[in-house]
Each structure stands twice: as structure tokens, then as C-alpha cells.
Amino acid sequence: MSSDPWGRVDETGTVYVRTADGEKVVGSWQAGTPEEALAYFERKYEGLVVEIGLLERRVRTTDLSAKDATTAIEHLRQQIDEHHAVGDLDALAKRLDKLVETVDSRREERKVQKAKQADEARHAKEALVVEAEELAQSEQWRAAGERLRALVDTWKGLPRLDRKSDDELWHRFSHARSAFSKRRKAHFASLDAQREEARKAKEALVAEAESLSNSTDWGATAARYRELMADWKAAGRAQREHEDDLWNRFRGAQDVFFAARSGVFAERDAEQTENLKLKEELATEAEKLVPVTDLKAARAAFRNVNERWEAIGHVPRDARPKVEGRMHAVERAIQEAEEAEWRRTNPEARARAAGLTGQLQDAVDKLQKQIDAARAAGNDAKADKLARELEGRQALLDQALKGLEEFGG
Structure with a gap:
């Protein structure tokens, strides 16, 4: 019989x-010495230690998932419980117990972490939904469309929630994306219709512009082109493939x-410049008459x-x-000289002036005699009043005499 610390x-x-x-039966060994038997079962123990x-x-x-770890622990524990190895099996069992605690702790940690990740994923997806619903009302079609596509990629990268919430x-x-796509499709359909209307309107404007291109009615045609340009701007843009061609034709006309x-105007301007030079020379010649x-x-x-x-254009x-001034x-x-000459030589006007002068002279002489009489009678108040009246008549007489002088005496 042979012995060992553990068997x-x-x-x-x-x-x-x-x-x-206490002692547990490991097995039976009939093929060799007891030492070989212990060595064999000790190797089995070492195998368990390694595992x-x-x-x-x-x-x-x-x-490693908790489920797989637990399965592996149970498999090893079964081997320990079956006592098919020689060694400190109790120590191995304790290591397995400690490993179970570690796995349980890891399971709880992962559960908490998974709950946290799920909560974060929920908040992230809710934020994506809110942003998508806001974008669904946007009219920034290109930017909003690109952002929605980016949100889809972000969504795909997030963990799934429970089926109901997800x-x-x-x-x-998805409804927000569909609503945006529907609005965008309607917008561009309307835009296409507007651009088609603009194309038709601009086709008509181009046709008229081309029909006017050889006109020589410069003023009316230029005015009409200004009206056509205003109509062109008001018509809006046609489809891109038509707009440039229509514009080139319109502008070309x-x-x-x-x-x-x-x-024509350049020739006219040259002619008018020469006409101005000739008229300035005539104006200088005329000014010498004054x-x-x-x-x-x-x-x-x-x-x-x-x-x-008048012969110059x-x-x-x-x-x-x-x-012209x-x-x-x-x-x-010259007209003023003619008027002065007429006044000077007009006999009727001269007679009227002479008659008026005589009447005023008589009135002045009469007032002077009345003043002298009033002074002699000592009536100064009456004399002063008559003197003021005399001043007015004298002024009129002076003016009439001056007018009479214009008639030469």
C-alpha cells in the first residue's frame, strides 16, 4: 500500500x-504500482487546475457570457464532485465558488450596464425622432434630406430596445421621414409645374424679342425691350436645361x-456735335448785335x-x-429796343403823356395856391394837409415828365 498527502x-x-x-474513492488501479496510480490521478487533478x-x-x-461561464463551472464542479482526481479538491471547489461569485457580480454589472445602455439608446432614439419630426416640417430640402439620411445611419448604429418601445x-x-419626402415631392412637383409655365412664358418673350431685333423704331422698341425684361424677371426660372438657352436667345435678340x-446713334451724335459747333458760332455772331x-x-x-x-439740324x-438761351x-x-422805339415814336401815346402831364401840373399849381392861402389865413393844419397831398401829386408829375422825356420832349 502507498500513500500521498491527498490520497x-x-x-x-x-x-x-x-x-x-473524509476519504472518497477515486477509482481502482490494477495496471501498475500504487505510485503510478497516484501519479495518474494527480495528473488528472493538475488537468482540473489548468482548466x-x-x-x-x-x-x-x-x-464570456455568464451563461457559458456557469455551464463551464458546473462541468468542472461535476468532475470535482465525482472525485476522479487526487489533490486538494476542496481548494478547487472553493476556487469555483469564488468564480461563481465573480460571474454573478459580472452578470449584475452587465445587467446594470445593459440597462444603462438601453436607457441611453432610448434617449438617443427619442432625440433622433424629435429631430426627424422637426426636420419633417423644414423647407431646406437638400440640407434636411441629407440630415435625415445621416439620422438613419445613426439609428442603425444604436442598440435595439425592447420590441414594443423600438x-x-x-x-x-419612419413617419417623419415619409412626411418630409411627401412634402418635398409635392414641392418639386409644384416647382416643376411653375418652371414649365415659366418656360412657356419665356418662349413667348424670346419670340417677341427676336421679332423686334431688326426694328428701327428706336424709342418704342427700346421701351418694349425694357417691358420684356421686366416680364422676364417676373416669369421666374424655367428648367435648368432650358433657362440658359432661352436667356441666350433673349439677350442675343x-x-x-x-x-x-x-x-445709328453714334453717327447722330457726331452730326449733332458738329451742329452744336455751328450754332455756337452763330450765337457768338448774334451776340455782337447787342x-x-x-x-x-x-x-x-x-x-x-x-x-x-434754322437750317442746322x-x-x-x-x-x-x-x-438756345x-x-x-x-x-x-432786339424786342426791347423795338418796344422802346415804338413808345418813343407813338403820337397817341405822346399826346396822352403830354395831356396827363398838363393835368398834373395844373393840379400842383392849384394846390400850391391853396396852401399859400391857408398859410396867409393862419390855418396851418389845413396847409399841412394840403402840403401832404401836394407831395403825392408832385411825385406823379415827376414820373409823367420822365415818361414824356422818352418821347423826346
Whole structure:
């Protein structure tokens, strides 16, 4: 019979292991010596030690599930309970008990962590739903559409919740996306219809613009082109594939017209500039007639200048007031000389002036005699009153005498 600190072999070849509950039969060994028997079952014990060590390491360092860890522990515990190894089986059982505690603790930690992750996932998905529902009302079609697609990717990356909660939130999320897509589709359908209307309107504007491009009715046609441009802006944009072509045709027609008009106006401007030069020379010639010394000669000379003036065409509009003003000033000077001459030589006017002067002179002489009489009688108040009246009549007489002088005496 042979013995060991943790086991022994009796004379019948039966192998025992020592435990806290006493010796337990390990097995029977008939193939060799007791030492070989103990060595065999000790190797089985070492195998259990290795397996437990590996399981402890997996529980500690990997994401081995609690279920799989528990299954492995139960399998090892069954081997220990069956006592098919020689060694400190009680120590191994204690290690398994401690490992069970570790797995249970890990299970609780994971449960808490899973609950936390689920709560975070719920909040995250609720936030995605709220944002999606806000975006569903947006009219920033491109930006909102891109953001909704990004939200879908974010949703897919989040953990699933319980089926009921996950389905409810997904239904809201999906409904918001559908509502946005429906509104966007309706918007672009309306936009397409508007652009088609704009295309038709611009086709008509282009047709009219092209029909006017060879017109020589410069003022009316230019005004009509301005109206067509206002109509073009009011029509809105056509489809992209039509807009540029329509605009090029519309603008091209205008360019043809305005280029022709510019050519004509350039010639006209050159001619009018030359006309201005000629009229300025005539204005200078006319201005030499002032002051008028010989009315008859001045009148004839001005008529001659004016005839040559009328024969000259238009001048630039901005220069017209100044040069015409110079001619009008000369014309007014001659007219004023004519009026003065007429007043001087008009016999009826001279007679009326002479008669008025005589009447005023008689009134002055009469007032003077009345004043002298009042003074002589000592009636100063009456004399002062008559003196004031005399001042007024004297002033009128002076003015009449001055007018009479214009008639030469």
C-alpha cells in the first residue's frame, strides 16, 4: 500500500482522495504500482487546475457570457464532485465558488450596464425622432434630406430596445421621414409645374424679342425691350436645361437691336456735335448785335443769323438749353429796343403823356395856391394837409415828365 498527502492506494488497488468530508474513492488501479496510480490521478487533478485557471482567465479578460461561464463551472464542479482526481479538491471547489461569485457580480454589472445602455439608446432614439419630426416640417430640402439620411445611419448604429418601445419609436421616425419626402415631392412637383409655365412664358418673350431685333423704331422698341425684361424677371426660372438657352436667345435678340441702335446713334451724335459747333458760332455772331444801336440793321442781321440757325439740324439734348438761351437773349434785347422805339415814336401815346402831364401840373399849381392861402389865413393844419397831398401829386408829375422825356420832349 502507498500513500500521498491527498490520497492513497490500498492493497486491493482502490485509490482514495482525502477531502474535508473524509476519504472518497477515486477509482481502482490494477495496471501498475500504487505510485503510478497516484501519479495518474494527480495528473488528472493538475488537468482540473489548468482548466479552472483557464476559465478564471476567460472570465476575467474576455466577454464570456455568464451563461457559458456557469455551464463551464458546473462541468468542472461535476468532475470535482465525482472525485476522479487526487489533490486538494476542496481548494478547487472553493476556487469555483469564488468564480461563481465573480460571474454573478459580472452578470449584475452587465445587467446594470445593459440597462444603462438601453436607457441611453432610448434617449438617443427619442432625440433622433424629435429631430426627424422637426426636420419633417423644414423647407431646406437638400440640407434636411441629407440630415435625415445621416439620422438613419445613426439609428442603425444604436442598440435595439425592447420590441414594443423600438417599434413605436421607429414608427414615429419612419413617419417623419415619409412626411418630409411627401412634402418635398409635392414641392418639386409644384416647382416643376411653375418652371414649365415659366418656360412657356419665356418662349413667348424670346419670340417677341427676336421679332423686334431688326426694328428701327428706336424709342418704342427700346421701351418694349425694357417691358420684356421686366416680364422676364417676373416669369421666374424655367428648367435648368432650358433657362440658359432661352436667356441666350433673349439677350442675343436685344444685343442685335441695341448694337444697330448704337451705331445709328453714334453717327447722330457726331452730326449733332458738329451742329452744336455751328450754332455756337452763330450765337457768338448774334451776340455782337447787342447793345442795339441801329435797330433796323440789328433786326435784319438777326433774321439772317436765325435763318442759318434754322437750317442746322439738332444738337445734343444736354447742350440745347444753353446755346438756345444765348440766341433768345439777343432776340429779347432786339424786342426791347423795338418796344422802346415804338413808345418813343407813338403820337397817341405822346399826346396822352403830354395831356396827363398838363393835368398834373395844373393840379400842383392849384394846390400850391391853396396852401399859400391857408398859410396867409393862419390855418396851418389845413396847409399841412394840403402840403401832404401836394407831395403825392408832385411825385406823379415827376414820373409823367420822365415818361414824356422818352418821347423826346
